[in-house]
Amino acid sequence: xDEFWVFGYGSLMWNPGFEFLERSQALVYGYRRSLCVxxxxxxxxxxxxxxxxxxxxxxxxxxxxFRVDPEKWDEVIDYLRARELVTNVYLERRVQLVLPxxxxxxxxxxxxxxxxxxxxxxxEALAAARVVSEAKGQSxxxxxxxxxxxxxxxxxxxRDHWLEEVAGEVKRLRAx
Numbered sequence: 001x002d003e004f005w006v007f008g009y010g011s012l013m014w015n016p017g018f019e020f021l022e023r024s025q026a027l028v029y030g031y032r033r034s035l036c037v038x039x040x041x042x043x044x045x046x047x048x049x050x051x052x053x054x055x056x057x058x059x060x061x062x063x064x065x066f067r068v069d070p071e072k073w074d075e076v077i078d079y080l081r082a083r084e085l086v087t088n089v090y091l092e093r094r095v096q097l098v099l100p101x102x103x104x105x106x107x108x109x110x111x112x113x114x115x116x117x118x119x120x121x122x123x124e125a126l127a128a129a130r131v132v133s134e135a136k137g138q139s140x141x142x143x144x145x146x147x148x149x150x151x152x153x154x155x156x157x158x159r160d161h162w163l164e165e166v167a168g169e170v171k172r173l174r175a176x
Contacts, residue, residue, distance in 0.1 A: 050135030
């Protein structure tokens with residue numbers, strides 16, 4: 001690899017946790033941001049799992065790409081593996097990204113493993129909202145995770161219509 005890039009589609013976008021030389025919005029085709037991972041610890045329990053983001057097949061996803069200094073490659077990949085591969089629900093893959101100006105690069109991304117027991121599949125917005133509105137884990141309520149994610153996406157100028165729909169359904173369920 002001439003360059004080492006990392007693609008973030010969730011909390012990595014605003015909290016990468018590693019040093020980088022450059023950051024840019026990026027688009028990946030063939031994958032979408034989705035609440036498709038059952039959270040058994042941070043946003044739920046095994047008895048009442050919450051939902052957290054995964055990069056799942058289909059569609060496209062706007063996120064953030066980070067270029068890492070060659071001297072930091074080993075340190076950053078070790079950090080990412082410790083952060084993202086805790087329960088092995090994600091697969092480390094290289095994906096092609098499109099940066100502004102139509103420049104294409106390859107980047108490391110963490111894709112959901114559809115064969116993993118934590119994979120929740122593609123849910124309708126209302127079904128996801130029901131799970132999100134009732135789950136709570138060590139890091140707090142699941143709905144706070146969704147609202148916080150949307151707030152950060154908005155700050156970055158990124159729209160995620162499906163996630164916005166889930167949040168709207170959560171608010172509607174609270175009002176009932």
